[in-house]
Amino acid sequence: KAKLTRQLKKHEGLRLESYKDSVGVLTIGYGKNLNYLEITKHQANRWLSQDIDEVVDTIFGFKHEVMENINPARQRVLINMTFNLGIDGMLRFKKMWKALESRDYNEASKQMLDSKWAIQVGKRANELAETMRAGRD
Secondary structure: OHHHHHHHHHHHOOEEEEEEOOOOOEEEEOOEEHHHOOOOHHHHHHHHHHHHHHHHHHHHHHOHHHHHOOOHHHHHHHHHHHHHHHHHHHHOOHHHHHHHHOOOHHHHHHHHHOOHHHHHHOHHHHHHHHHHHHOOO
């Protein structure tokens, strides 16, 4: 198997971002066809866990002072939003961050709902905004 692995790595080449191969098939890694990709629930859960760890590290890295000074329920709100929006999207919530720095959770909640994101995600935004306001799930 080791020789075959080396041979396939050589011939397929490693691509860490998806691309269309020579016949237009969406591919990633060492020739993995994404058009027919299926994963197990276990794999999905493992990816989710890895993604959560990455998002937590990212949001704490960018907004350490705020994250350290709010309770776990509010931290989960911001992690959830970052998971959905990415760090660039989260940093655009300037008025929300300002409110959080002042510990004005009512205003932070209002700023969450006064956004394109809230329209896009609907109930998720309402639930998270209420958690931000109340400080509990």
